[in-house]
Amino acid sequence: xxxxxxxxxxxxxxxxxxxxxxxxxxxxxxxxxxxxxxxxxxxxxxxxxxxxxxxxxxxxxxxxxxxxxxxxxxxxxxxxxxxxxxxxxxxxxxxxxxxxxxxxxxxxxxxxxxxxxxxxxxxxxxxxxxxxxxxxxxxxxxxxxxxxxxxxxxxxxxxxxxxxxxxxxxxxxxxxxxxxxxxxxxxxxxxxxxxxxxxxxxxxxxxxxxxxxxxxxxxxxxxxxxxxxxxxxxxxxxxxxxxxxxxxxxxxxxxxxxxxxxxxxxxxxxxxxxxxxxxxxxxxxxxxxxxxxxxxxxxxxxxxxxxxxxxxxxxxxxxxxxxxxxxxxxxxxxxxxxxxxxxxxxxxxxxxxxxxxxxxxxxxxxxxxxxxxxxxxxxxxxxxxxxxxxxxxxxxxxxxxxxxxxxxxxxxxxxxxxxxxxxxxxxxxxxxxxxxxxxxxxxxxxxxxxxxxxxxxx
Ligand SMILES: Cc1cc2nc3c(=O)[nH]c(=O)nc-3n(C[C@H](O)[C@H](O)[C@H](O)COP(=O)(O)OP(=O)(O)OC[C@H]3O[C@@H](n4cnc5c(N)ncnc54)[C@H](O)[C@@H]3O)c2cc1C
Numbered sequence: 404x405x406x407x408x409x410x411x412x413x414x415x416x417x418x419x420x421x422x423x424x425x426x427x428x429x430x431x432x433x434x435x436x437x438x439x440x441x442x443x444x445x446x447x448x449x450x451x452x453x454x455x456x457x458x459x460x461x462x463x464x465x466x467x468x469x470x471x472x473x474x475x476x477x478x479x480x481x482x483x484x485x486x487x488x489x490x491x492x493x494x495x496x497x498x499x500x501x502x503x504x505x506x507x508x509x510x511x512x513x514x515x516x517x518x519x520x521x522x523x524x525x526x527x528x529x530x531x532x533x534x535x536x537x538x539x540x541x542x543x544x545x546x547x548x549x550x551x552x553x554x555x556x557x558x559x560x561x562x563x564x565x566x567x568x569x570x571x572x573x574x575x576x577x578x579x580x581x582x583x584x585x586x587x588x589x590x591x592x593x594x595x596x597x598x599x600x601x602x603x604x605x606x607x608x609x610x611x612x613x614x615x616x617x618x619x620x621x622x623x624x625x626x627x628x629x630x631x632x633x634x635x636x637x638x639x640x641x642x643x644x645x646x647x648x649x650x651x652x653x654x655x656x657x658x659x660x661x662x663x664x665x666x667x668x669x670x671x672x673x674x675x676x677x678x679x680x681x682x683x684x685x686x687x688x689x690x691x692x693x694x695x696x697x698x699x700x701x702x703x704x705x706x707x708x709x710x711x712x713x714x715x716x717x718x719x720x721x722x723x724x725x726x727x728x729x730x731x732x733x734x735x736x737x738x739x740x741x742x743x744x745x746x747x748x749x750x751x752x753x754x755x756x757x758x759x760x761x762x763x764x765x766x767x768x769x770x771x772x773x774x775x776x777x778x779x780x781x782x783x784x785x786x787x788x789x790x791x792x793x794x795x796x797x798x799x800x801x802x803x804x805x806x807x808x809x810x811x812x813x814x815x816x817x818x819x820x821x822x823x824x825x826x827x828x829x830x831x832x833x834x835x836x837x838x839x840x841x842x843x844x845x846x847x848x849x850x851x852x853x854x855x856x857x858x859x860x861x
Pocket of ligand 1: 413414415416417418419436437438439440441442443444445446448449450451453517518519520542543544545563584674677678709710711712717718719720721722751
């Protein structure tokens, strides 16, 4: 069957549904296609379920620490994984059904369930249906990368998606990959009561962050009993009876780590290989990301790519921002661009790492005159009062213009506090504006103006 639309949206990730509804509300006849669960990665296997687990893990951690605060919780702390999972499923499920019913209830918006594949630059097939439109928006996201490591075919492993289906506690979770996904899951399961070993091939965890950040993050995790193995350059996955793990015939460390469960957290691969892009003539780069310009247009007129599949983000907020950019250009005569945005993200270990703008390493490499201020969280009253004083804050400012260059807040509340600096960067305001602002006591944020009085040349 053939159907003609004004616009087709492929995928219901973090930009597709918003764009579909925006276009439909503007009077366009829109089709949106989803092959899996509505809401994509964030809602089903990413941000939302993992942050419910972070919350459960925090509750367990604080219950164990209750005595430090003068609170008596008698008996050992036990985590009921079935209830943890049920809570996660309920919150994630509500979001999923919310997206589905929102799309299905929107006038001018037709929802198709099935795998979408291009037939030509303006035609997409979903099962027996052939849909056509002059404008097509691709929001197909990404999936966990399966590495070509030796042993991968014979070693049962988990990904971010399958680990979330567990309702038992792994005795020993071995995690390959010391970046965001690996570290968040590592701390979550350690706090639930698993033994956890994180294996990373680089010389440090989250190696694109500054070295002092990697060092402190590692220390935070190790204080909780997580074992970290770096420089594991020659990993071979293995299965030994009931056990799984990794063999590392490297120059340092034990040659083998065995556990009960193995999580591969080795990055993401865009879902662009089975879209029929060749039939539309849409170009991809060597990693499979769809090539786009600053307004997220592909090389084929009338086709856009948004979210993780265009390689310009990797986060829910970047995907949502892609929606805003495309909608502004198409509907509001507002030439917003992807280059307008400032890099910003969080790592949701506890305490969280909030990041925006440049790292110290990037600031040094930029050739500018840079001012730096740092403060350990042990010198932040609010953190001390909460007895959560691990981590530190770091602010970078351009010495000539006094503009903020970037910030790192690794400490309690860092995931929220980072927005103090991020919004100043968007405002283009010099740091002297914030230095005179009266912040509220007692907060972590109140120390940011104080730090600006302590800036020193790098
Ligand atoms: C464990 C984990 C934790 C994360 N935590 C955070 C976090 O805390 N904060 C944050 O900002 N980001 C986080 N992310 C990243 C975030 O989930 C993604 O960046 C976000 O979901 C944006 O994805 P998207 O919009 O590109 O598409 P996705 O959300 O991946 O959705 C794409 C959709 O397209 C569908 N699809 C694919 N191909 C087709 C096809 N051919 N036909 C029809 N439908 C198709 C898929 O089924 C899917 O539903 C996390 C990711 C992981 C894995």
